[in-house]
Amino acid sequence: MTKELILQAREKANASLRLNLQEALALYEDNDLLFLADCARRMKEKKSGRQVFYNVNKHINLTNICTSGCPLCAFQKKEGEPGGFVLEETDIAKILEEAKSTRNLGEIHIVSALHPDKPFEYYLNVVKQVRQALPQVDIKAFTPVEIVHFSQMTGKSIKEVLEILQKAGLSSLPGGGAEILSDRVREIICPKKATTAQWIETIKTAHKLGIRTNCTMMYGHIETIEERLQHLFTLRDIQDETGGFQAFVSFPFHPANTGLDYLKRVGSWEDMKMMALSRLILDNVDHIKAFWIMLTMPIAQLALGFGADDLDGTIGEEKIIHAAGANTGRGITRSKLRQLITEAGFEPVERDTFYHPVEAGEEVFK
Amino acid sequence: MMRMNAKEAEQLLVSGDPIQLGQLAGAEARKRFGDRITFIVDRNINYTNVCVNECRFCAFFRRKESKDAYLLTFDEILGKVREAVDAGATQVMIQGGLYPDLGLEYYEKMLRLIKENFKITIHSFTATEIQHFARQAGISILDCLKRLQAAGLDSLPGGGAEILVDAVRQRVSPKKIMTEDWLHVMECAHSIGMESTATMVIGLGETMAQRVEHMERIRQLQDKTGGFRAFITWSFQPGNTELGGEKTSGWNYMRNLAITRLYMDNVPHIQGSWVTQGERIGQLTPAFGADDLGSIMLEENVVKAAGTAYDMSIQKMVDMIQGAGWQAAQRDTEYNVIKTYGGKADVR
Numbered sequence: 001m002t003k004e005l006i007l008q009a010r011e012k013a014n015a016s017l018r019l020n021l022q023e024a025l026a027l028y029e030d031n032d033l034l035f036l037a038d039c040a041r042r043m044k045e046k047k048s049g050r051q052v053f054y055n056v057n058k059h060i061n062l063t064n065i066c067t068s069g070c071p072l073c074a075f076q077k078k079e080g081e082p083g084g085f086v087l088e089e090t091d092i093a094k095i096l097e098e099a100k101s102t103r104n105l106g107e108i109h110i111v112s113a114l115h116p117d118k119p120f121e122y123y124l125n126v127v128k129q130v131r132q133a134l135p136q137v138d139i140k141a142f143t144p145v146e147i148v149h150f151s152q153m154t155g156k157s158i159k160e161v162l163e164i165l166q167k168a169g170l171s172s173l174p175g176g177g178a179e180i181l182s183d184r185v186r187e188i189i190c191p192k193k194a195t196t197a198q199w200i201e202t203i204k205t206a207h208k209l210g211i212r213t214n215c216t217m218m219y220g221h222i223e224t225i226e227e228r229l230q231h232l233f234t235l236r237d238i239q240d241e242t243g244g245f246q247a248f249v250s251f252p253f254h255p256a257n258t259g260l261d262y263l264k265r266v267g268s269w270e271d272m273k274m275m276a277l278s279r280l281i282l283d284n285v286d287h288i289k290a291f292w293i294m295l296t297m298p299i300a301q302l303a304l305g306f307g308a309d310d311l312d313g314t315i316g317e318e319k320i321i322h323a324a325g326a327n328t329g330r331g332i333t334r335s336k337l338r339q340l341i342t343e344a345g346f347e348p349v350e351r352d353t354f355y356h357p358v359e360a361g362e363e364v365f366k
Numbered sequence: 367m368m369r370m371n372a373k374e375a376e377q378l379l380v381s382g383d384p385i386q387l388g389q390l391a392g393a394e395a396r397k398r399f400g401d402r403i404t405f406i407v408d409r410n411i412n413y414t415n416v417c418v419n420e421c422r423f424c425a426f427f428r429r430k431e432s433k434d435a436y437l438l439t440f441d442e443i444l445g446k447v448r449e450a451v452d453a454g455a456t457q458v459m460i461q462g463g464l465y466p467d468l469g470l471e472y473y474e475k476m477l478r479l480i481k482e483n484f485k486i487t488i489h490s491f492t493a494t495e496i497q498h499f500a501r502q503a504g505i506s507i508l509d510c511l512k513r514l515q516a517a518g519l520d521s522l523p524g525g526g527a528e529i530l531v532d533a534v535r536q537r538v539s540p541k542k543i544m545t546e547d548w549l550h551v552m553e554c555a556h557s558i559g560m561e562s563t564a565t566m567v568i569g570l571g572e573t574m575a576q577r578v579e580h581m582e583r584i585r586q587l588q589d590k591t592g593g594f595r596a597f598i599t600w601s602f603q604p605g606n607t608e609l610g611g612e613k614t615s616g617w618n619y620m621r622n623l624a625i626t627r628l629y630m631d632n633v634p635h636i637q638g639s640w641v642t643q644g645e646r647i648g649q650l651t652p653a654f655g656a657d658d659l660g661s662i663m664l665e666e667n668v669v670k671a672a673g674t675a676y677d678m679s680i681q682k683m684v685d686m687i688q689g690a691g692w693q694a695a696q697r698d699t700e701y702n703v704i705k706t707y708g709g710k711a712d713v714r
Contacts, residue, residue: 031691033653034389041385268646269653269690298616299646305385305617344617345381 006030013039013280016046024229024281033269036276040307043279047286048309052346053355054337057107057140057313058099062087062126066113068145070190071259072179072221079116086115092126096133104334104359106352107313108134110141111176114149114193120161123150124168131169138171138353144202145177148194159205166211172353173206175214175249180223180231188222189260200238207244212354215245215285219274220253220266228274232281239284246355247287247310250274251294268299272306279307287355297332297340304344310351311337370629372578378625379574384617384654387624391636391655394627398634399657402706403687404697407680408457408489409450409664413438413476417463419494421539422608423528423570427463437465440479451484453664454680457699459523460490470503470510474517481518487699488519492526493551494543507547508554515560521699522555524563524598529572530580538570538609549587556593561700564594564633568622569602569614577622581629588632595701596635596658597626600642616647620654627655635701640686649686658697659683 009023010030016039019027027036063086066076077084087095099105108130115122123142130139142150142165150161162170179189181196194202206213215235219228239245252271255263279288289310290303300311314332334350341348349357370378378387414437417427428435438446447458458480473491480488491499491514500510511519528535530545543551555562564584568577588594599622601614614622627636637658638651648659662679680696684707687694694707 033650033690034385034392037385038389264685267649267686267689269649272650296644296646298619298644302384302616302620302647302650305383340615340617343615345383 010035016043016280016283018283019281021226021229021233024232024277025226027277027280028225028229028273031273033273033276036273036280037306040276040279041305043283044288044307044309050345050347051309051349052304052341052344053287053310053349053351054334054341055106055313055351055353056102056104056334057109058095058102058105059109059111060087060092060095062092062110062112062123063115063118064113065115067116068114068190068192070193072189072218072253073259074254074257076113086118089125089129092129093133096130099134099137104350105134105137106350106358107138107140109174109313110139111143111174112146114146120150120154120156124164127165127168127170139169140172140174140353141165141170143174143177144199144206145194147173147202147206148198158202159209162202162206162209162211166209170211172211172246173203173213175203175216175245178216178231178235179218180221180227181234182223182227182231185221185223185227196234200234203238203244204242207242212244212246214247214249214289215239216249216251217274217278218251218253220270221255221260221263229277229281232278236282236284239282243284245285246353247289248278248282248285249289249291249312250278251291254294268295271295271299272303275303275306275308292332301340301344304341304346311341369631370625372575372582375578375581375625375629376574379577379622382621382625384621384624387621387628388654391624391627392653395636395652395655395657401691401693402657402695402703403652403692404658404695404701404703405683405687406457406661406697406699407453407455407664408459408661409446409453409455411438411443411446411450411458411460412462413443413460414462414465416465418466419464419539419541421542423538423567423602425603425605425607430466440476443476444479444483447480447484447486450664451486455486455664456704457487457489457661459661460488461492461495461523461525464495464498467502470499470505470513473499474513477514477518487521489521489523489699490519492523493548494526496522496551496555497543497547507551508557511551511555511560512558515558519560521560521595522552522562524552524565524594524596527565527580527584528567529570529576530583531572531576534570534572534576545583549583552593553587553591556587556591561593561595563596563598563637564588565598565600566626567600567602568619569604569611570609571611578629581626585630585632588630592632594633596637597630597633598637598639598660599623599626600639603642614643616643619643619647620650623651623656624654645682645686649690652687652690652692658701659687 006026009026064075064077065079065084151158183196252266255261287310288308290300290308291312292300338348352358415428416430416435500507532545566580604611635658636656637660638656640648662683684694695703696705698704
């Protein structure tokens with residue numbers, strides 16, 4: 001890594017100019033954390049000023065019984081294994097009934113395992129059920145991995161699957177399952193689920209249908225730093241083509257209870273560095289989310305100084321990440337979120353799935 | 367660099383930007399210590415939880431007649447020191463509640479016994495305890511410190527300072543040592559070559575002006591004596607206390623940390639507190655001006671579990687430092703480096 005390259009990369013980052021992979025690697029190696037933060041926050045402020053977003057959402061995980069058996073996952077159960085569950089129509093009805101009383105609920109977020117027997121109709125019916133119970137709420141559901149699974153199960157094309165779900169009321173895709181878009185890495189951490197090409201195809205198809213998505217990264221496992229940064233450039237290329245990503249969300253890998261439990265969870269230094277670097281690299285993505293259930297709230301709040309502009313939601317009942325040993329709380333009140341944002345000198349904005357501001361209620365709820 | 371004045375510090379504590387302040391504070395720390403981040407291996411020995419002070423922010427104290435009140439015997443204390451020495455500790459920090467009736471001889475004997483049996487630095491007794499010992503013995507603070515020094519006390523930890531503004535102290539710990547007395551204990555100690563650290567506890571409901579007043583009092587004394595080795599900010603832990611309230615946020619802690627590096631320009635070392643803020647905030651503190659991460663406090667059970675568990679905790683500290691790209695080094699009480707750890711860690 002030459003001094004000239006580092007200098008050049010710093011100048012570009014400082015001026016919010018587009019970085020290339022070599023420059024991003026140089027900034028990574030340079031390891032000047034608060035310089036990266038300063039540059040990233042300036043880029044954030046060009047995009048969303050002093051605003052920091054959050055939404056009132058509810059996560060539903062339909063099942064944890066999964067055919068893909070990914071080593072990276074702590075959530076999965078094999079069929080018949082103790083602790084496995086599948087939510088049926090009546091279970092979901094109960095959850096939705098409860099959701100109706102959540103004021104300002106803006107979004108239902110549904111991601112699940114790849115169940116061996118549940119047909120596509122099961123998932124489709126869930127979307128219909130949610131749409132019927134909560135007509136105003138955005139339904140953000142199914143990662144590209146699940147969409148590929150539906151396509152394989154039904155023999156329908158990805159486009160057809162997405163069109164059917166869209167018609168039933170699906171609003172957007174969460175963009176999970178990207179992990180690191182490198183087949184070398186996927187072969188080790190998730191050999192049986194959607195490949196790099198399938199993930200990209202699904203996302204591009206969704207964007208072309210007007211279904212917006214998020215994009216994600218899971219880092220801190222067996223990937224090299226170059227693979228990790230290359231992943232961000234792959235996402236940037238997709239965004240240049242389609243413009244369909246709303247927000248980027250990164251997940252530090254939690255090794256507990258996974259097939260990769262010999263690894264250590266990366267530290268907060270790495271988390272903040274990736275937060276800032278992703279803001280700088282993904283110059284064409286509007287929003288960078290600090291996912292507090294992964295990062296812990298103190299670090300997520302601090303991330304607002306590192307280019308993040310979204311603290312995600314108030315989240316009820318998240319299961320997948322907590323299965324991997326995250327010991328953060330299962331939810332947070334709106335007033336607490338707003339207080340943390342205000343304290344950091346930003347303006348809290350309650351949003352819907354599409355980042356339209358909505359009027360925030362004042363009551364405290366779980 | 368121009369010395370920061372109290373008005374500027376107050377303004378920055380209210381609305382300063384932690385990232386920009388951190389950049390300045392980090393540069394100041396690097397100018398002094400380069401890429402090195404230090405820690406110490408020590409053991410806390412709390413010889414008693416009996417305390418006459420009953421402070422509202424304290425979750426530790428018991429009344430003497432309480433069922434779970436305790437006072438360690440000298441044999442128990444020596445046993446703990448032995449475990450610490452065996453585990454590689456270079457320092458013991460002996461602190462306790464203000465026991466109503468032990469007498470100065472008791473503490474002198476404790477110190478002598480430790481020094482006779484072990485080669486270890488005794489960094490012990492807060493100003494509050496020193497004042498209590500002196501009062502009980504009916505002698506001056508200076509004489510009390512001289513006797514303790516003669517018995518083996520090497521240096522004083524800076525605890526019990528909380529916020530050195532009597533209005534705050536009256537509210538949170540009315541029976542505990544007041545501002546002038548705390549500073550007097552430190553000044554006396556420094557005058558006989560007994561160095562110390564200084565602490566500040568934030569989140570006690572103090573105003574930013576009061577925080578600055580605290581820093582200013584210590585900075586002034588330091589100009590006079592030069593005896594403070596380090597400045598350490600703890601955030602108040604509201605759990606199980608009468609005072610209660612909310613824990614200081616990451617944002618406010620980092621802002622405060624950076625300002626202490628910039629304001630306390632005559633104190634060489636600034637500690638980042640992973641103990642009160644957690645390891646995740648702790649790992650970030652060197653970016654905001656810290657050059658030391660304090661102590662690996664050997665826990666009772668950790669020490670007893672011997673080799674492995676102990677290695678793990680040093681390993682964890684070294685990983686935390688190296689994982690952020692710094693050079694990790696173990697130090698002694700006087701901040702001399704006694705061991706450096708090679709190579710930056712593979713962060714993955």
